[in-house]
Every structure is written in C-alpha cells, then in structure tokens.
Amino acid sequence: MTQPIRLQVDEKLHLKDPTSTELGQSVVEQAILMLDELGYEAFTFRKLAERIGTTEPSVYRYFKNKQRLLLYLTSWYWSWMEYRLLLATVNVVPAEARLRLALAELTRPIVADDTLPRIDEAALYRVVVADSSKSYLHRDVDAENREGLFRSYKRLCRTVADMITEVNPGYRFPLALVSTVVESSHMQKYFAEHLPRLTEVKHGQAGPSTSEFLTDLVFRAIAPAS
Amino acid sequence: MTQPIRLQVDEKLHLKDPTSTELGQSVVEQAILMLDELGYEAFTFRKLAERIGTTEPSVYRYFKNKQRLLLYLTSWYWSWMEYRLLLATVNVVPAEARLRLALAELTRPIVADDTLPRIDEAALYRVVVADSSKSYLHRDVDAENREGLFRSYKRLCRTVADMITEVNPGYRFPLALVSTVVESSHMQKYFAEHLPRLTEVKHGQAGPSTSEFLTDLVFRAIAPAS
DNA sequence: TGGGAATGATAGTATTACTATTCTTTTAAG
DNA sequence: CTTAAAAGAATAGTAATACTATCATTCCCA
Numbered sequence: 001m002t003q004p005i006r007l008q009v010d011e012k013l014h015l016k017d018p019t020s021t022e023l024g025q026s027v028v029e030q031a032i033l034m035l036d037e038l039g040y041e042a043f044t045f046r047k048l049a050e051r052i053g054t055t056e057p058s059v060y061r062y063f064k065n066k067q068r069l070l071l072y073l074t075s076w077y078w079s080w081m082e083y084r085l086l087l088a089t090v091n092v093v094p095a096e097a098r099l100r101l102a103l104a105e106l107t108r109p110i111v112a113d114d115t116l117p118r119i120d121e122a123a124l125y126r127v128v129v130a131d132s133s134k135s136y137l138h139r140d141v142d143a144e145n146r147e148g149l150f151r152s153y154k155r156l157c158r159t160v161a162d163m164i165t166e167v168n169p170g171y172r173f174p175l176a177l178v179s180t181v182v183e184s185s186h187m188q189k190y191f192a193e194h195l196p197r198l199t200e201v202k203h204g205q206a207g208p209s210t211s212e213f214l215t216d217l218v219f220r221a222i223a224p225a226s
Numbered sequence: 227m228t229q230p231i232r233l234q235v236d237e238k239l240h241l242k243d244p245t246s247t248e249l250g251q252s253v254v255e256q257a258i259l260m261l262d263e264l265g266y267e268a269f270t271f272r273k274l275a276e277r278i279g280t281t282e283p284s285v286y287r288y289f290k291n292k293q294r295l296l297l298y299l300t301s302w303y304w305s306w307m308e309y310r311l312l313l314a315t316v317n318v319v320p321a322e323a324r325l326r327l328a329l330a331e332l333t334r335p336i337v338a339d340d341t342l343p344r345i346d347e348a349a350l351y352r353v354v355v356a357d358s359s360k361s362y363l364h365r366d367v368d369a370e371n372r373e374g375l376f377r378s379y380k381r382l383c384r385t386v387a388d389m390i391t392e393v394n395p396g397y398r399f400p401l402a403l404v405s406t407v408v409e410s411s412h413m414q415k416y417f418a419e420h421l422p423r424l425t426e427v428k429h430g431q432a433g434p435s436t437s438e439f440l441t442d443l444v445f446r447a448i449a450p451a452s
Numbered sequence: 453t454g455g456g457a458a459t460g461a462t463a464g465t466a467t468t469a470c471t472a473t474t475c476t477t478t479t480a481a482g
Numbered sequence: 483c484t485t486a487a488a489a490g491a492a493t494a495g496t497a498a499t500a501c502t503a504t505c506a507t508t509c510c511c512a
Contacts, residue, residue, distance in 0.1 A: 023459090039365045044499065055461055060501070133359055139265040141420045154423045173439045176425040179417060180410040180443075187409055188402055194367045197380045199402040213399045217406075220446050249491090270468065281492055286470070454512090461506070468499070475492070482484085 007079045012147050013072040018062045026052045027062050029118045031069055036123040040070065040131040071135045071149055077128050078152040080116075081105070082159060095166040102160055103218060107185040107211040129186040157182065168222045177221060181214050188213065233305045238373050239298040244288045252278045253288050255344045257295055262349040266296065266357040297361045297375055303354050304378040306342075307331070308385060321392040328386050329444060333411040333437040355412040383408065394448045403447060407440050414439065 011017075018024030030052050035043050045059045045066060063069040085105045089098045110125035136150065144150070160181075161174035171177075188210040192203040201210050237243075244250030256278050261269050271285045271292060289295040311331045315324045336351035362376065370376070386407075387400035397403075414436040418429040427436050 021459095041364055045501085046499075056500090057462090057502075058460060061459080065500075130363060133363065136421065137356060137359065137416070138267055145421060150421060154421070157424055172434060173426050173442075175423070176410075176414055176427055176436075176439050177443070179413065179424045180406065183409065183413055184406040187405065190363070191405060195362065195371060195376060195380070197401070198383055198405045200399050201402055208398060210402075213402050216399075217403070217443070217447050220449070221443050223446070247490095271470090272468075282469090283471075283493090284491055287490080291469075455510105456512105457508105457510085459506100459508075462504085464503080465501085466499100467501100468497100470496085470498100472495080473493085475490100477488100477490070479486100479488075481486085 007076060007083065009072060009075045009079060010149060010151060012149060013068060013075055014062055015060075015064055016062050018072075023052075023054060023058065024062050025118055026054075027059055028073070029120075032073065032120055032124050032127060035070070035073075035127045035131065036120075040066075040127075040134055067135070067138065067140075070131060071144070073124065074128055074132045074135045075149070075152045077124060077132070078156045082152070082156045085156070085159065089163075095163065099160075099163040099167050099218070100215065102163055103181070103215050104211060106160065106182060107214045109189065109210075129189050132186065133183070164218070164222055168224055170224065171222045174222075177218060181218060185210050185214055233302060233309060235298060235301045235305060236375060236377060239294060239301055239375060240288055241286075241290055242288050244298075249278075249280060249284065250288050251344055252280075253285055254299070255346075258299065258346055258350050258353060261296070261299075261353045261357065262346075266292075266353075266360055293361070293364065293366075296357060297370070299350065300354055300358045300361045301375070301378045303350060303358070304382045308378070308382045311382070311385065315389075321389065325386075325389040325393055325444070326441065328389055329407070329441050330437060332386065332408060333440050335415065335436075355415050358412065359409070390444070390448055394450055396450065397448045400448075403444060407444060411436050411440055 016024065018028045027048065031043075031048055034048055034051065038047070043066065046056050049056045049059050063072065085102050088101045088105050092098050092101060110121050112120065112122040115121075136144075157175055157178045160178045164171060164174040164177065188199050188201045189203075191198040192201040192210075196203065200208055201213060202208070242250065244254045253274065257269075257274055260274055260277065264273070269292065272282050275282045275285050289298065311328050314327045314331050318324045318327060336347050338346065338348040341347075362370075383401055383404045386404045390397060390400040390403065414425050414427045415429075417424040418427040418436075422429065426434050427439060428434070
C-alpha cells in the first residue's frame, strides 16, 4: 500500500485549514462530490451544509466563498498533478523521454484510486475539466493573482515549460504551449462528451485519444526545423 | 463606406428578435458594453434595464435569461468571424495561403471599426475572450446542443478544419486542432493581461504575438512527416 | 473555578433571477 | 369614428442565493 500523501496549498486559499478538523475534511470531501453532481452554478454552501449535517456559517468559516473553494480545489489539483509528474520522471534522464512522460501524466484522464484519503480523484478530475477555468475567468483575477493564489498552476506550467526548453532551447513559446496543452486536454475531454462535432477525440469509446493528439502536437511544434 | 452587414443567428437564441425593435437593439448594444465593464457574473438584467431606461421584464421579453443572451452574442460573434474569414480567403486559391489567412483572422485581436451599426466590436471581442467559454461550460449544454444552439461555433471550426485537410489530408486531428487554436487564442490574450507568467505573449507591448505562436503551431503540427 | 478563545447555531439582509398580473398602446374590424 | 382584440410594456411580486451579525456552547489553560 502506498503512503497517503499530503499536499501543500497556499494558506490564503482558506480562512481555516480544512484538513485540521473532521468538519473541514467533510467540507472538502463533499464539496467535490456535489460540484461534480450539480455543477459549479447550482452548487451552494447551503446545500453543502445540509448534506454534511451542519450549517451555512460553519462552511463559510473555512472558505470565504464558493469561488475560493473552487480555487482551493483546483490549486490542490495542480499541486497533486505536479507531484505525480515529478514522480513519473524522477528516474528518467533523457530530456525527450522526461517530456513524453510528463505529457502523458498531464493529458491522461484520472481514474479512481485510493492514494488520497477522503478525496474522490475521479470526481475532482471531472470538476477540474468542467469548472477550473472559472477559477480565473472573473473580475477578481488580478487581486487574487497579486495575493499569489495561482502559484501552483504557474509552477506546474513552468516545470513542463522547462522540460520543453531542455529538449529544444530554441523554441520561442514553451509557456504558451504548455498552458495551451493543459487547457486543451480538459477542453477536448469536455467537447468529446458534450460537443463531439468539435473534436476527433471520442468519449468513452475506442478512438484517438487526447493524449495522442497533444503529444503529437507538442513534439511536432518543438521539433527543430529540418 | 462599407455596407452594413446583417448576420443570421439561430431563432431559438432569442424569444423575440432584438434587431426588430429599437428597444431590442439597445438591449444588445448596452449588454455588450455592460458585460465588458462588469463581467458576466456581476451583469444582471435589472442593471441593464435601468441603464437603457426600461424594466426587467422588457429585457426578459427578448432573452430567456442572461446565459442565453451570452450565447446569442457569442453565436453572433462566431458567425461574424466566419463571414470575415470567408471574405479574407474568397479570392485565394492555394490551400496553404487560404489557411494562413484564415488563421490570421482567427487569432488577431479585434479593434474598433464601424462596419456594424450599434455594435462595439472591440468590447464584444473582450467579452468573448473573457466569457465565451461560459456559454457552454454549464449544466444545460446537452439540452442546448440538442436544440442546435452551438451551430455557428461548429460551422466555423468545420470550415477551418476543412482548410487543414486540404493542406494535409493525412492529418488526423483537424477539428481538435482548430478548437484548440480558437480557444487558445482567447486564453493567451487573457493570460497575457491577467496571468502573464503563463505565456510568452505580451499584453499591450511589443513582443511575440498570439498569431505568431498559433500559426507556427498549426503549420508545424500538420506538416507531413519529412 | 473562571475567563477567553474557538466553534457552532439562529436568524437575519440585500440581491438575484425570474414571473404573474395589470395597465397601456396600437391596430383592425364593423 | 367606435370598440375589441392583440401586442407591448410596467408594477409588484416570489423563491432562492450569497453572505453576515449576533448569540450560544464547549473547551482549555490558569
């Protein structure tokens, strides 16, 4: 059995550390499930409180509002992704092989496992696919960015961008390419399921995968001109 | 002076055609400006009604809700984009040149002009950049898709995907590539302005442009293996 | 045992999204 | 003209949401 891991997220993302109490853990655990079931718009702190048998203000004690809770969950997800990415590449030396493994981690759908206690990884993945962009597409981005709340996302992108630069130091857009790939990997999954005319990637059946598409895209993009 | 153009959008996007009355035109005109100023979340029909000197139910007479109004505006934008794209490529025969011109249209930021009466194109562009993904990232996508409300977006993607296939019939992911490019062109602009550590593209200053990044990306991606 | 901090519950408020109903104007027929 | 039907717009709601001020309880250390 693998060790349960604990990931750090920025303190400013919560008012009170939800991992420090039983109630806090329930809040995070059930928030993931309810966001997955209801979607971000229909999810409310009142419904969440009812479900875990507590009251609205108790939830507000942990998170300022639902937008911050979403940002907490996505930040946690990015940190977890970076951890998995480092784990997958730690013993690999050749730059191209490292990048290939990193891309495989970045673009592969998450299925359920139990490395993380009380976290439904598959549900969290679906929430990230459908709603992560809403954590920065709003009026307060600039203020939140000044507070450093997007650090884990930036760090992840930087890590992969550095791998690209190692493979081809002459490529001019490593960061833009990585952020495009990360967002596209979610988008293609969402399109395959809901707007299938926008992609060749298939939902839940045999067919070309997002991983194939994006891995091919990256290696062709950064290949030195021949 | 260029002819003012009129674009068709699906009838189901509105309850009553806003172009058919003075009030309807004001609703669309001011909605664009207010969405740009306030962002999608803070924008309400009440505020809009107040601004144009009418009442909430009068606005609801034209659009079912604010999500439909957003979808109307983005659909209109995609139709307009396709129109511009056809205009730019109509007299060009070589497949590669056509694709290059299409990508230039797709990825270039919109600046103000007066071809469209009562529409602030630059404001609409900013709204599309910041909020267009919210028109499909919600619970009702599947129902709205069944109603055909995403047709203009699909048609645009298909048009460009066909251009890619003409350049290289062997490329396996034309649609996925186009939807990635379209979304990325907005995202890179948004990141450049709000989260600049996620991209090499610069906001409002000299530096590599989104067009350069994405044009390079597409042509490298579809280049036949040498 | 008693005072303060931490936690939680009660009961609000302002705003939002939306609607049922009424009022007014326009139009069109007799 | 007159009047009746239809269309358009305004009034005045409601239920739900996002949050908060206040009050009550428990816990912990002195």
